[in-house]
Amino acid sequence: MEKTSTTRSQAPMMEGATARWYSRQRGSAPQLAIVQHHAALLTAGLPRGAAVLEVAPGPGYLAVEMARLGFAVTGLDISHTFVEIATEHACRAGVHVQIELGDAADLPFDADSFDLVVCQAAFKNFGRPVRALDEMHRVLRGGGTAVIHDMNRGASRADIGQEVERMGLSPLNSILTRVPLTMLKRRAYSRAQFERLAAETAFRTCAVRADGITLEVRLTKPA
Secondary structure, three states, X not given: OOOOOOOOOOOOXXXXXXXXXXXXXXXXXXXXXXXXXXXHHHHOOOOOOOEEXXXXXXXXXHHHHHHHOOOEEEEEEOOHHHHHHHHHHHHHHOOOEEEEEOOOOOOOOOOOOEEEEEEEOOHHHOOOHHHHHHHHHHHEEEEEEEEEEEEEOOOOHHHHHHHHHXXXXXXXXXXXXXXXXXXXXXXXXXXXXXXXXXXXXOOOOOEEEEEOOEEEEEEEOOO
């Protein structure tokens, strides 16, 4: 059984050509439609202008869509290239998204700054997961929620195949995507592992839902 702790190893950061290739693959029309849907679901119930932080936004597609919906969006990524790419996407979309360089385990924001914190497809790579969750708790306002979407360690090979098919990629890029997804699953958390991890943080508890390749974790800071 893998121990959930702050010593969990961190995956190599995406920079340069690798980050730009990833950005292109995630920018297909089917995937952008899914991102738009997720942006609406994640922000449902928030008042217009609410402050949203996306930790590890990568290419910034979700951050841009949340900004389009009228929210004050900030993104923080440890990759210099992703900071550049996300900033470029926001500029082309004509929306303001503040993208900063930084570490999820040391958020450069004041306490009680955000109504919602979002992290997608990145948490499994964090070297200090307990510290990262505690930092999310710190910067959330009372009553705010952190929502983490990441790979489900219990996902089957068929689940991964269906996910890649939904991406609308070329045959070659489908193969190039399926292989790393299969490898990344080894780094991912199961429902039980995330529940134990949350118990070590200021959140104490979490609500976890598994859906194929995806694990959705919701952690709420008491009002």
